[in-house]
Amino acid sequence: MKRIAIIGCGAHGREVAEILRYQRNQGDAVDALGFIDDNAQLRGAIVNGLPILGGWSWFDGVDRNEVAVICASGFSDIRRRLVEKAQSLGLSFANAIFPLAYISPDARIGEGVVICQNGIACRGTSIGDHSIINLGAIVSHDTKLGNYSTLNPGVNLAGNVTIGEGCYLGIGCSVIQGIKIGAWTTVGAGAAVVEDLPSHVTAVGVPAKVIKVHDYNA
16 A cells, blocks of 8 residues: 655645545555645644645654655646655655546656546656646657646647646647747647747747746756
8 A cells, every 4th residue: 555645735735635535446555644734724634534744844753665745736846846855855756647547558657747637648658757737638649748847737739749847838728749848938828839949938829929038047
C-alpha cells in the first residue's frame, strides 16, 4: 500500500484527493493520508473527508521511507517551490492518475504527475515530472511535456509538440503539430498556437501572439 500525503489543500489538492479515492475504489494500492498545509488555523480540520495533518514539520514524526507526496498546486511556479521543499526533506513522490484517463503503454510518465478525468497521453508521449494533465486535456503522439507543465481543462496538443519546463496552458487552447513552446511560457485560454513561442512570454489569441515578456530570475 502506497501511503500518500497531499501537499496543499486548495482546489487542486482536493482534485488530487478525489483522484486517489477513485484509484483506491478501483483496487489500486493507494492510501491518501491527508493534507499538508502550514496554515496553523487549519490544523485538524477535515477537507473532502481527509484531515489537515499539519505543516511540513509533520514529516519529522513519520518514516519518510513509508510516505510519498504529491505537490498539489495548479500553478507551475508554486508547484516547483513545493517540490524543491519536499526534495530538501528527502521525500519521494507519487502519481495521481484518474482511472478514466487513457495512458498509452508506450507513454513515459514522470514522478509527481497528476492526470485528471478523461486526460489522454497517446503513444510515444513523454510527461515530465510534476506535470498536470487536467480534465479532458489531450497530449497527442510523440509530444513532450517538460517538468512542471500545466495543461488546463480541454487543452489539445497535436503530435510532435514540445512544451518547455513550467509552461502554463490555459483552458481550451490548442497547439498544432510540431510546435515548440519555450520554458515558463503562458498560453492564454482558447488560444491557437500555430508558430513556435519563445521562453518566458505570455501569448494569447487566434492565432496566438506574444503580448508580454516576463522578467525571469533562475
